[in-house]
Amino acid sequence: xxxxxxxxxxxxxxxxxxxxxxxxxxxxxxxxxxxxxxxxxxxxxxxxxxxxxxxxxxxxxxxxxxxxxxxxxxxxxxxxxxxxxxxxxxxxxxxxxxxxxxxxxxxxxxxxxxxxxxxxxxxxxxxxxxxxxxxxxxxxxxxxxx
Amino acid sequence: xxxxxxxxxxxxxxxxxxxxxxxxxxxxxxxxxxxxxxxxxxxxxxxxxxxxxxxxxxxxxxxxxxxxxxxxxxxxxxxxxxxxxxxxxxxxxxxxxxxxxxxxxxxxxxxxxxxxxxxxxxxxxxxxxxxxxxxxxxxxxxxxxx
DNA sequence: CTGTATCCTAATCGATACTG
DNA sequence: CAGTATCGATTAGGATACAG
Numbered sequence: 001x002x003x004x005x006x007x008x009x010x011x012x013x014x015x016x017x018x019x020x021x022x023x024x025x026x027x028x029x030x031x032x033x034x035x036x037x038x039x040x041x042x043x044x045x046x047x048x049x050x051x052x053x054x055x056x057x058x059x060x061x062x063x064x065x066x067x068x069x070x071x072x073x074x075x076x077x078x079x080x081x082x083x084x085x086x087x088x089x090x091x092x093x094x095x096x097x098x099x100x101x102x103x104x105x106x107x108x109x110x111x112x113x114x115x116x117x118x119x120x121x122x123x124x125x126x127x128x129x130x131x132x133x134x135x136x137x138x139x140x141x142x143x144x145x146x
Numbered sequence: 147x148x149x150x151x152x153x154x155x156x157x158x159x160x161x162x163x164x165x166x167x168x169x170x171x172x173x174x175x176x177x178x179x180x181x182x183x184x185x186x187x188x189x190x191x192x193x194x195x196x197x198x199x200x201x202x203x204x205x206x207x208x209x210x211x212x213x214x215x216x217x218x219x220x221x222x223x224x225x226x227x228x229x230x231x232x233x234x235x236x237x238x239x240x241x242x243x244x245x246x247x248x249x250x251x252x253x254x255x256x257x258x259x260x261x262x263x264x265x266x267x268x269x270x271x272x273x274x275x276x277x278x279x280x281x282x283x284x285x286x287x288x289x290x291x292x
Numbered sequence: 293c294t295g296t297a298t299c300c301t302a303a304t305c306g307a308t309a310c311t312g
Numbered sequence: 313c314a315g316t317a318t319c320g321a322t323t324a325g326g327a328t329a330c331a332g
Contacts, residue, residue: 015259015262017258017259018184018202018203019204020204021204021205022204023262024255024259024262027258027261027265028254028258029180031254031257032178033178034175034178036178037163037178038163058164058167074269074273075265075268076267076269076272097261097265100261104253104254108250109163109174111173111246111250112173113163115246115247116170119221119223121222122222122243123220123222125222127220
């Protein structure tokens with residue numbers, strides 16, 4: 001058991017992200033995508049078109065935005081609507097499934113904003129110790145730099 | 147304003163992940179790391195040593211585990227403790243800062259497990275439409291496959 | 293405007309070998 | 313045991329050109 005077979009309607013939710021082949025890994029990777037949080041965060045507020053999304057997300061290339069949106073669409077988190085006009089207009093909106101995720105993603109952004117200072121400080125401390133010290137400072141002898 | 151200067155003690159929290167240079171992007175990327183969720187999820191339960199972590203996380207290579215742990219340590223989310231024994235024993239534990247994140251990460255895993263079926267289904271539907279159809283189905287004319 | 297296609301570079305990652 | 317170092321393969325990603 002605990003396999004990921006195609007057995008339809010199997011009740012036993014045997015998902016376990018700690019196993020290499022578990023498909024929930026794919027979802028974690030999608031959520032974990034560099035741009036997903038930002039794209040979904042914007043679409044959670046309102047339907048937007050391609051060019052506006054690109055303008056509002058600093059540093060994203062056209063290629064990456066396209067790629068991210070395609071992925072989100074394929075995963076059922078975003079709906080793509082093409083209006084047959086010239087010039088073409090394409091609008092992206094969030095789906096109900098996508099909506100179930102936005103709260104979580106907002107919390108991630110909030111966590112980052114709240115704790116970034118602590119993290120940056122930790123990084124500085126880490127980098128300063130240089131970590132060439134080979135671990136005898138555990139015994140109470142603190143290494144002195146230079 | 148809204149710059150990321152070094153001005154110490156500046157109160158105005160001007161973080162905005164939608165700007166390319168915002169350091170909170172780094173945090174999002176760390177959280178978004180393929181392995182972070184899994185590693186921190188285990189360490190949230192109890193202190194563990196290297197080899198055990200690797201055994202419990204299916205598919206992670208030694209290199210990636212090392213790399214992930216170093217990053218987490220540098221960010222102040224994980225504490226690395228070396229016991230000067232032979233053979234060496236190294237234990238990894240979660241820090242208070244790391245603790246503030248585990249609830250969120252657990253929710254991510256839970257979301258993935260809860261919605262993976264809907265996502266897989268959406269993917270199937272998406273793949274089946276093949277998306278060679280160039281958008282005239284918007285007008286009500288549904289394309290028929292083959 | 294909203295893409296796709298191509299080229300090219302840089303980063304990622306696994307596998308393997310080796311060290312204290 | 314817990315790594316580091318190195319190599320090669322794959323992938324991610326930016327830049328550019330171009331199409332509908």
